[in-house]
Amino acid sequence: xxxxxxxxxxxxxxxxxxxxxxxxxxxxxxxxxxxxxxxxxxxxxxxxxxxxxxxxxxxxxxxxxxxxxxxxxxxxxxxxxxxxxxxxxxxxxxxxxxxxxxxxxxxxxxxxxxxxxxxxxxxxxxxxxxxxxxxxxxxxxxxxx
Amino acid sequence: xxxxxxxxxxxxxxxxxxxxxxxxxxxxxxxxxxxxxxxxxxxxxxxxxxxxxxxxxxxxxxxxxxxxxxxxxxxxxxxxxxxxxxxxxxxxxxxxxxxxxxxxxxxxxxxxxxxxxxxxxxxxxxxxxxxxxxxxxxxxxxxxx
DNA sequence: CCTATAATGATAATGGTTATCGTTATTGAA
DNA sequence: TTCAATAACGATAACCATTATCATTATAGG
Numbered sequence: 001x002x003x004x005x006x007x008x009x010x011x012x013x014x015x016x017x018x019x020x021x022x023x024x025x026x027x028x029x030x031x032x033x034x035x036x037x038x039x040x041x042x043x044x045x046x047x048x049x050x051x052x053x054x055x056x057x058x059x060x061x062x063x064x065x066x067x068x069x070x071x072x073x074x075x076x077x078x079x080x081x082x083x084x085x086x087x088x089x090x091x092x093x094x095x096x097x098x099x100x101x102x103x104x105x106x107x108x109x110x111x112x113x114x115x116x117x118x119x120x121x122x123x124x125x126x127x128x129x130x131x132x133x134x135x136x137x138x139x140x141x142x143x144x145x
Numbered sequence: 146x147x148x149x150x151x152x153x154x155x156x157x158x159x160x161x162x163x164x165x166x167x168x169x170x171x172x173x174x175x176x177x178x179x180x181x182x183x184x185x186x187x188x189x190x191x192x193x194x195x196x197x198x199x200x201x202x203x204x205x206x207x208x209x210x211x212x213x214x215x216x217x218x219x220x221x222x223x224x225x226x227x228x229x230x231x232x233x234x235x236x237x238x239x240x241x242x243x244x245x246x247x248x249x250x251x252x253x254x255x256x257x258x259x260x261x262x263x264x265x266x267x268x269x270x271x272x273x274x275x276x277x278x279x280x281x282x283x284x285x286x287x288x289x290x
Numbered sequence: 291c292c293t294a295t296a297a298t299g300a301t302a303a304t305g306g307t308t309a310t311c312g313t314t315a316t317t318g319a320a
Numbered sequence: 321t322t323c324a325a326t327a328a329c330g331a332t333a334a335c336c337a338t339t340a341t342c343a344t345t346a347t348a349g350g
Contacts, residue, residue, distance in 0.1 A: 017326090017327080018327080018328095019316075019317090019327070019328075021315095021316095021327090021328065021329090023328080023329075024328095039306090040306080040307080041306085052329085052330055052331075053330095054308090054329085054330060054331070054332085055328085055329060055330065057306090057307065057308075058308090058328085058329085058330095061307095061308085062328095071221060073218040073219065073220075073221060074218065075218075076216065076218060076224055076338090077222070077224075077305075077306060077307095077337080077338070078306075079221055079222075079306085079307080092267070094267075094268070094271055094273045096273075097276065103271065103273075105267050105270075105271060107263060107266075107267055108266075111262075111263045111266060111267070114259045114260075114262075114263060115259075115260070115263060115280070117256075117259075118252060118256045118259060118260060118280065119280070119282055121252075121253075121256065122237070122239075122250050122252055122256070122280075122282065123239070123282055123284065125250075126239055126248065126250060126286075126287065127286075127287040127290075128239045128241075128248075128282065128284055128285070128286055128287065129284045129285045129290060130282050130283070130284040131242065131283050131284040131285070132282075132283045132284070133280060133281065133282045133283065134280075134281050134283075135260070135263065135264065135267075135278060135279075135280055135281075136278065136279050136280075136281055137264055137267065137268055137273065137275045137277075137278045138275070138276050138277045138278065138279075139268065139273055139274045139275040139276040139277070140273070140274045140276070141271075141272075141273055142271065142272040142273065145272075145274060162295090162296080163296080163297095164296070164297075164347075164348090166296090166297065166298090166346090166347095168297080168298075169297095184337090185337080185338080186337085197298085197299055197300075198299095199298085199299060199300070199301085199339090200297085200298060200299065202337090202338065202339075203297085203298085203299095203339090206338095206339085207297095221307090222306080222307075222336080222337065223337075224337085224338085
């Protein structure tokens, strides 16, 4: 993890009187190494016995409350988490309807501009104040073809 | 429910040797009357004791398997269902981060065209074969401002 | 009318997630 | 450094949406 990212998270947690402990750091580092959101169980598989499942769940809840993680709910009955966009940049998701995997994707600035126009137009009609948006594309991933 | 929609669903179910029974029809009609996806519990509240919760759950599973309903997972630990797009048209979602409600929205043809361009461009780069897409906009709904 | 099969409804079981609680670690003040 | 006060931890129990079970009922076709 870059020193910059580390201090960003540490400072954000401090705002709520929280600490960036080893268990929480391990969760963040595992998510950082992943190319998509991970569930509590998937994190547990990666982190092993060093970080108990109950602690993973609590860390996920606390980090999400502190806006360091964002929850993603593509698969039924399974919450997956990833670093929030203010830490790792804006992106969208490719959701494989075959294997359930979720892949992060970035779109070009010009495409992103088009998306934002659509978002703003649609939200204003509904008197809705948008805070974020994501394009979710369902289909078959490269592995499942 | 229009006779046309009714026969579309009846015929689709018949393909799998399934019947469009009263319980399933009540679920479909409640979803049709709603302006957004509904959970099993929300359906139970609307339908009352006439349709037991266990039957609602099974109807939702069967109708989803038959591609008559589509599941939507914006709220943690809660699956909401709505009529599939081939029955009611393509649309997107406004998800209120305050109250958890989900509202269907339609975008203009020109805006939809822009979205499709972005989807196609992004998917091809990732060797992903898109089957559907949805723009999900998070924010505050008109009631929660 | 009869039989095979679909559908139902009450209930039990499942599984991801959350809450509890006693213990441990860390921070800030004296 | 020592001493609270509070945050964090870890094992376990509880929760709750959802799914499976199974005996009963309804429907369609021969």
